[in-house]
Amino acid sequence: MNAPRTMLDKLWASHEVLRREDGVSLLWVDRHFVHEGSHHAFAKLAERGLPVAETALTFAVADHYAPIRSRERIADPKIARMIETLRNNASAHTLRIFDLSDPSQGIVHVIGPELGLTLPGLLINCGDSHTSTHGAFGALAFGIGATEVAHVLATQTVWQRKPKAMRINVEGRLGFGVTAKDIALNWIAQLGSGGAQGHAIEYAGQTIRDLSMEGRMTLCNLSIEGGARFGMVAPDEVTFAYLEGREYAPSGADLQSARQVWRGLVTDKGAVFDRDITLSAADISPTVTWGTSPEQALPITANIPAPDPVDPAKSNLAREALDYMGLAPGQPLDGIPVDQVFIGSCTNGRIEDLREAALVLSGRRARVPGLVVPGSERVKAQAEAEGLDRIFQDAGLEWTASGCSMCVGMNGDVVAEGKRCASSTNRNFRGRQGRGARTHLMSPAMVAAAAVTGTITDVRPLIQGRAA
Amino acid sequence: MAGWSTQKGHALALAIDNIDTDQLIPARFMSAPRSEGYGQYLLHDMRRDDDEQLTADFPLNRHEGISILVAGHNFGSGSSREAAVYALVDAGIRAVIAPSFGDIFANNAINNGLLPAQVDAQKVMQLQHALKDAPAQVSIDLPESRLTLGDITVTFELDEGWRVKLINGWDDIDLTRQHMQAIGAHRKNRNKAAPWAWPNKPN
Numbered sequence: 001m002n003a004p005r006t007m008l009d010k011l012w013a014s015h016e017v018l019r020r021e022d023g024v025s026l027l028w029v030d031r032h033f034v035h036e037g038s039h040h041a042f043a044k045l046a047e048r049g050l051p052v053a054e055t056a057l058t059f060a061v062a063d064h065y066a067p068i069r070s071r072e073r074i075a076d077p078k079i080a081r082m083i084e085t086l087r088n089n090a091s092a093h094t095l096r097i098f099d100l101s102d103p104s105q106g107i108v109h110v111i112g113p114e115l116g117l118t119l120p121g122l123l124i125n126c127g128d129s130h131t132s133t134h135g136a137f138g139a140l141a142f143g144i145g146a147t148e149v150a151h152v153l154a155t156q157t158v159w160q161r162k163p164k165a166m167r168i169n170v171e172g173r174l175g176f177g178v179t180a181k182d183i184a185l186n187w188i189a190q191l192g193s194g195g196a197q198g199h200a201i202e203y204a205g206q207t208i209r210d211l212s213m214e215g216r217m218t219l220c221n222l223s224i225e226g227g228a229r230f231g232m233v234a235p236d237e238v239t240f241a242y243l244e245g246r247e248y249a250p251s252g253a254d255l256q257s258a259r260q261v262w263r264g265l266v267t268d269k270g271a272v273f274d275r276d277i278t279l280s281a282a283d284i285s286p287t288v289t290w291g292t293s294p295e296q297a298l299p300i301t302a303n304i305p306a307p308d309p310v311d312p313a314k315s316n317l318a319r320e321a322l323d324y325m326g327l328a329p330g331q332p333l334d335g336i337p338v339d340q341v342f343i344g345s346c347t348n349g350r351i352e353d354l355r356e357a358a359l360v361l362s363g364r365r366a367r368v369p370g371l372v373v374p375g376s377e378r379v380k381a382q383a384e385a386e387g388l389d390r391i392f393q394d395a396g397l398e399w400t401a402s403g404c405s406m407c408v409g410m411n412g413d414v415v416a417e418g419k420r421c422a423s424s425t426n427r428n429f430r431g432r433q434g435r436g437a438r439t440h441l442m443s444p445a446m447v448a449a450a451a452v453t454g455t456i457t458d459v460r461p462l463i464q465g466r467a468a
Numbered sequence: 469m470a471g472w473s474t475q476k477g478h479a480l481a482l483a484i485d486n487i488d489t490d491q492l493i494p495a496r497f498m499s500a501p502r503s504e505g506y507g508q509y510l511l512h513d514m515r516r517d518d519d520e521q522l523t524a525d526f527p528l529n530r531h532e533g534i535s536i537l538v539a540g541h542n543f544g545s546g547s548s549r550e551a552a553v554y555a556l557v558d559a560g561i562r563a564v565i566a567p568s569f570g571d572i573f574a575n576n577a578i579n580n581g582l583l584p585a586q587v588d589a590q591k592v593m594q595l596q597h598a599l600k601d602a603p604a605q606v607s608i609d610l611p612e613s614r615l616t617l618g619d620i621t622v623t624f625e626l627d628e629g630w631r632v633k634l635i636n637g638w639d640d641i642d643l644t645r646q647h648m649q650a651i652g653a654h655r656k657n658r659n660k661a662a663p664w665a666w667p668n669k670p671n
Contacts (some may be wrong), residue, residue: 022632023629026650028651037498040502116668117667129547161629193486197569254664409496435513
């Protein structure tokens with residue numbers, strides 16, 4: 001009898017080319033996604049005159065700098081140059097590029113799954129920390145830096161020490177108006193933004209099984225905000241149904257043999273995790289961040305905490321965060337006025353996210369301006385087929401082409417200094433959405449609720465009687 | 469990249485937790501080619517006012533020639549942007565001492581010869597206390613995992629593979645190219661056992 005193994009053990013073993021004496025493994029990479037930010041890596045490759053080792057496994061996409069309005073002529077020369085550089089690198093190395101005019105363009109972590117490039121059992125790399133998103137399919141997916149991107153381009157492998165295994169079990173049914181985003185903000189608030197450093201997280205339990213692929217992606221996406229480079233969910237029928245008929249996914253006999261392998265990717269009974277944590281779904285409420293770290297999050301019904309007298313370091317952090325955010329201890333979260341809203345990003349820019357936001361906004365007007373940026377052009381087309389774009393525009397929000405946009409502001413979509421934004425994104429770091437910008441993270445439905453009332457507020461009364 | 473075994477330099481206390489990658493280098497500067505130097509962008513929005521002037525009260529602006537930072541928890545958390553490391557390295561930083569680091573940041577640091585020295589939180593506070601009035605010389609011994617500030621000596625945690633890499637200044641691509649045969653064999657086996665792992669559609 002072999003010892004029981006975790007999903008991480010199985011994925012690691014199937015990709016390990018060799019292990020050095022010091023315990024670091026050389027891993028085979030099945031998919032490599034590059035974007036405009038990968039220019040440093042291509043420059044390293046050019047310095048050495050090396051080709052891309054596996055062009056059929058490497059895919060390029062314009063997302064971080066993608067303009068969401070006029071795409072034909074890019075006004076900012078720096079942004080135009082970033083996209084042009086990606087284009088040139090893709091062309092020089094004969095890589096498939098999902099360029100601005102491509103109907104399949106979108107944020108890398110949205111289009112990978114959408115196209116069926118993301119599959120269970122794969123090792124997936126991208127020079128972006130939210131690559132953990134793809135782990136939702138039962139893949140070993142993690143973000144890498146530019147030196148590693150160059151290494152994967154040159155060798156189709158990556159050196160990595162196996163992380164420790166951690167399991168977050170979520171049991172029970174999520175309450176009304178509670179989403180995967182809230183699960184994520186909840187565990188990060190409990191364990192801290194560095195709480196899962198050095199670990200690969202497997203999300204398990206009935207609550208996770210009940211999540212759609214979109215929800216699982218949101219959850220895995222946010223793993224890095226709790227410090228974990230990897231997040232994953234065991235593949236199951238929900239996964240298989242999502243992948244059915246996706247153009248790059250296997251079909252026919254290949255699909256049959258693939259499913260057999262995929263079904264075996266679950267953690268064996270009795271396998272031991274270095275950390276094993278259980279949360280109850282019933283304890284999770286719609287959650288919002290109040291500070292400048294994702295761990296500074298609380299249920300919408302809470303008040304901003306008073307500085308913790310027993311932990312001076314933490315209370316100092318809280319004081320500085322509140323100072324930056326223009327908020328005070330004791331203030332209720334519900335009712336904080338916002339200046340604008342943003343719905344989108346690799347965290348919450350998928351069709352289900354837009355549906356949830358539209359459910360709130362339908363027949364209502366937004367009191368503050370805002371942007372709705374679909375995660376991909378396909379999400380955009382789907383939303384338009386469902387009439388969601390009308391709902392957003394009738395509410396007074398702007399509906400645009402896809403890209404990372406205001407989540408990171410690289411394309412010029414920024415929140416002005418001192419302005420407060422309710423945002424469905426992943427980081428409320430200082431300056432993330434623009435210098436001096438004040439970001440509150442929450443689910444897309446909660447962002448929609450903030451749009452309707454002009455304040456951070458509980459979405460639940462607004463969807464009472466509306467939810468399916 | 470040149471390897472190194474020992475380092476002597478002026479250390480500065482930057483007693484702030486969660487200095488994330490967006491603080492280390494705001495995204496708007498990342499379209500610049502590396503050849504322009506990223507040092508000017510290090511901690512840009514913390515160090516500079518709206519007119520781009522260095523603010524007098526930020527510790528790093530008060531001292532020249534700093535090559536070691538003694539920082540707080542969770543240094544470099546967040547994004548995978550290697551530009552965060554470039555900003556530090558181009559500003560002359562050779563080591564960061566902190567109780568914990570973002571995983572991807574630490575990885576990127578090693579790939580650029582920057583030491584992420586993980587030290588027990590109490591010891592970090594002791595070092596910061598010793599540095600509270602002025603920067604002072606710290607010497608780092610990489611093979612021994614030891615750093616010294618006056619009469620304080622502390623050991624730091626470092627992945628063994630990372631230590632060897634820093635000391636030798638190894639470049640992974642060169643190293644890996646010695647294993648091309650093993651990689652080729654793995655590819656062949658995988659292609660046979662898991663043909664579904666290749667995209668179903670030609671590029």
